[in-house]
Amino acid sequence: MKDNMKSCGHTLSDDVVYKEVVVIGNGPSGMVTSFMLAGNVPYLKDIPDDLPIDEMLRARLSNIPRGQSLYETDLMELAEGLEGRSQNPIPLLMDNLLRPCADLGIQADSLIEWKYDVEKQIDHIVLGRGPPGGAWHTFPPRVRTLSPAAWLWLPPHAPRGSARLTARAVATYCRRYVRACKLQQFFRSGVTVTSVTRIPQGGAARARCHNTRCPLEAAYCVTGYDNASGALVRYLCARVVVCSGASDRASTLAGHVARHALHSLATLERAAHVLGEYERSSPCVVVGSGVSAADGVRLLRARGLHAHHLHRTPADGLARLAPAAYPDYCQVYKMMCDGPSGNHENYTPYPEHMIIEVTPVADDTSNINADDLEELALGLKRVKLLNLNTKEVTELETRLIGVFIGSKPDLSFLQTNFLDCIDIKMDCTKCNEESKVKRKIEEKQSFLKNHWHYIKSMLGQSIQSCKSRYLNYSEINGNTDTKCEVPDCNKLRKNGMIDKCQIIPYSDEKEETVQCSCDSMNPYVSGLGFGIDPKKAVDGRNNPIAIDKSSHEVLNAPAGLYALGPLTADNFVRFIPGGALALVAHMHQNKH
Missing domain, CATH: 3.50.50.60 (FAD/NAD(P)-binding domain)
Structure with a gap:
C-alpha cells in the first residue's frame, strides 16, 4: 500500500518478485479486483427520491457520512436483509448499488462513483493462463450469453443494454477493459500457477521491519511457469486472491x-x-x-x-x-x-x-x-x-x-493444501489394510475450541446453500462408474465399510497420507477441505468454497487467502464486484 513507500533495504534474489497481493485468475473476477486494488475507490452518490430501491437499504445508506468511501463503512450492516440471486450479502449489496432495480427491469444509473486515490493503491499482480477474460476466450464465438449486456459490464462502466451478447463480444470487452482502465502493468498473461505455499512467519524478522512492502512481510509463495518459455515464475506476497473460476475441468x-x-x-x-x-x-x-x-x-x-x-x-x-x-x-x-x-x-x-x-x-x-x-x-x-x-x-x-x-474447478495449485493446516487421509480397507486412521477426540475438541467462529460462519453458509436447488450433474447423467482394482470395493463403500476421504482441518499431527487405488487422481485437485462441506469436492453450485461473508477470506486456510466469483457460488458476473469490494475493503481495514 502507498502508506509506506520508503525503502527498507531488504531484497530478494533475482528470480523472486515481491507483491503485496497476488491474484490468481484473470477473468472478470481478477479484472475487477485489480481495478479496485489499483486505487479506484467507490463512493456513494445521491440517491434519487423516485428510485424504487429497498427502503431499509435507503435508510441505511442515508447514514453514511458524505465523503466516506465504501471501504470505510460496515458493509455487512448495509447488506443486512437483502435478498437476491447470490448467497453472499456484500455481492448483493454492490449489485443493488451498481444496478439498482435491475431485477425489476429498470436500467437506472449507478449509485456508485469511482475516484482514483494513489494512497489507496495496493501493489499487486494478476496471473492468468490466457489473455484477460479467462474462460470467455474458450467458448465458441457465436454462443450467446445467458445474462443481458447490462449485467456483464464491470465498474466503472455504466451498465446498459438488454440484448444478449456473443462470447466473442464479451472476450473482446475483457481485453479492452484492462487497457481502458490502465491496468496493463498489473497483468501478466501466459502463466500457469502450480502451487501456493505458506511461508513460516518469524517474529524477529517482523520486529526489524515495519514497511508493508518489505519482502519480510510475505506470508505466501506463489509458484508457476511461463507457458511460452517454460521459465520458473515465483512471487512472494502477503495475500493471495483465488478467482480462477469453476469450469477448468469438465465432468466426465x-x-x-x-x-x-x-x-x-x-x-x-x-x-x-x-x-x-x-x-x-x-x-x-x-x-x-x-x-x-x-x-x-x-x-x-x-x-x-x-x-x-x-x-x-x-x-x-x-x-x-x-x-x-x-x-x-x-x-x-x-x-x-x-x-x-x-x-x-x-x-x-x-x-x-x-x-x-x-x-x-x-x-x-x-x-x-x-x-x-x-x-x-x-x-x-x-x-x-x-x-x-x-x-x-x-x-x-x-x-x-x-x-x-457440468464442470469443476482446478485447484491443483493448492495441492499442498497447507499440510500443516489440513490433512486429507485416504482409508480403503481392501486397498491397504494398514492404512486405517482413527480420529482422536482431542483433535476434535481442539478444532471446536479454536475455530468456533469459523464453524458458525460455515453453518450459516450451509443453511443458505440449502435454499438453492441445483441438480447433481454426475448423478443425473449416469456418472456412477468408480471402478477400483479391489473386488466389490464400491459395495463396501455403500455398506459403510469404507470412509474414502476423512478431512481433519487444522490438524497439528502430520501422519502419513495413504494413497488409495479407488481414486488415482490427486485429491487436492478438487479442493477437498476448502468447501462448505470439507469432505466433498469444491463445486461452484453445490459446495462452494467456505468464506467469511464479511471479507471473502477462505475459512479453512491461513489468514490472507481470499476467494471470489464462481468458486464462492457467484456464478453471475453482476455479483462479482461485490466480492472484490469485500476483500479489498478488508485489506484496507487491516493494514499491517
Whole structure:
C-alpha cells in the first residue's frame, strides 16, 4: 500500500518478485479486483427520491457520512436483509448499488462513483493462463450469453443494454477493459500457477521491519511457469486472491467413454465443422440436460448434423428461461420435453438413457482433415445405450460424442493444501489394510475450541446453500462408474465399510497420507477441505468454497487467502464486484 513507500533495504534474489497481493485468475473476477486494488475507490452518490430501491437499504445508506468511501463503512450492516440471486450479502449489496432495480427491469444509473486515490493503491499482480477474460476466450464465438449486456459490464462502466451478447463480444470487452482502465502493468498473461505455499512467519524478522512492502512481510509463495518459455515464475506476497473460476475441468463419464468423447463446446464446434464437410449422414451423440448440452445440440443442428440427445429430466435452468428472451434454449427444451414422438428435424431425444459401451469401428478416415482434434474424436464408433426405465439396450454408430454434464474447478495449485493446516487421509480397507486412521477426540475438541467462529460462519453458509436447488450433474447423467482394482470395493463403500476421504482441518499431527487405488487422481485437485462441506469436492453450485461473508477470506486456510466469483457460488458476473469490494475493503481495514 502507498502508506509506506520508503525503502527498507531488504531484497530478494533475482528470480523472486515481491507483491503485496497476488491474484490468481484473470477473468472478470481478477479484472475487477485489480481495478479496485489499483486505487479506484467507490463512493456513494445521491440517491434519487423516485428510485424504487429497498427502503431499509435507503435508510441505511442515508447514514453514511458524505465523503466516506465504501471501504470505510460496515458493509455487512448495509447488506443486512437483502435478498437476491447470490448467497453472499456484500455481492448483493454492490449489485443493488451498481444496478439498482435491475431485477425489476429498470436500467437506472449507478449509485456508485469511482475516484482514483494513489494512497489507496495496493501493489499487486494478476496471473492468468490466457489473455484477460479467462474462460470467455474458450467458448465458441457465436454462443450467446445467458445474462443481458447490462449485467456483464464491470465498474466503472455504466451498465446498459438488454440484448444478449456473443462470447466473442464479451472476450473482446475483457481485453479492452484492462487497457481502458490502465491496468496493463498489473497483468501478466501466459502463466500457469502450480502451487501456493505458506511461508513460516518469524517474529524477529517482523520486529526489524515495519514497511508493508518489505519482502519480510510475505506470508505466501506463489509458484508457476511461463507457458511460452517454460521459465520458473515465483512471487512472494502477503495475500493471495483465488478467482480462477469453476469450469477448468469438465465432468466426465466413465473412462472407457470419456476417451472417445469431447467435453468442450469449442472443440465440438470444430469437430462439427469438419464432419459437416465430410459425412453428414453419421449421427452425433450429445449427453447432458443443461444449458451447455443445449448449446451442443444447437451447434450440431446448425451444421446440418443429426443430434441424438441423451438426457435425464431437463435442467431447472432451462425450464426457467423466458421464451421471448431465450428462444434458442427454449426450442431445445421443448424438443426434450416432446420426447421421441416430437419428430423434430435432425434431432432424436433419448430420455433416461446412458452410454454403457463405446467400441471403435475400423474405417477409412484419411479424408478427414482434423489435425487439431483428438485422435479418437472423429473415428467411427459403435455406441450402446441403456434405457434406465425399461433396461432395453439400443445400438447406433456415430463419429462424434459430446458430453456436457457440468464442470469443476482446478485447484491443483493448492495441492499442498497447507499440510500443516489440513490433512486429507485416504482409508480403503481392501486397498491397504494398514492404512486405517482413527480420529482422536482431542483433535476434535481442539478444532471446536479454536475455530468456533469459523464453524458458525460455515453453518450459516450451509443453511443458505440449502435454499438453492441445483441438480447433481454426475448423478443425473449416469456418472456412477468408480471402478477400483479391489473386488466389490464400491459395495463396501455403500455398506459403510469404507470412509474414502476423512478431512481433519487444522490438524497439528502430520501422519502419513495413504494413497488409495479407488481414486488415482490427486485429491487436492478438487479442493477437498476448502468447501462448505470439507469432505466433498469444491463445486461452484453445490459446495462452494467456505468464506467469511464479511471479507471473502477462505475459512479453512491461513489468514490472507481470499476467494471470489464462481468458486464462492457467484456464478453471475453482476455479483462479482461485490466480492472484490469485500476483500479489498478488508485489506484496507487491516493494514499491517
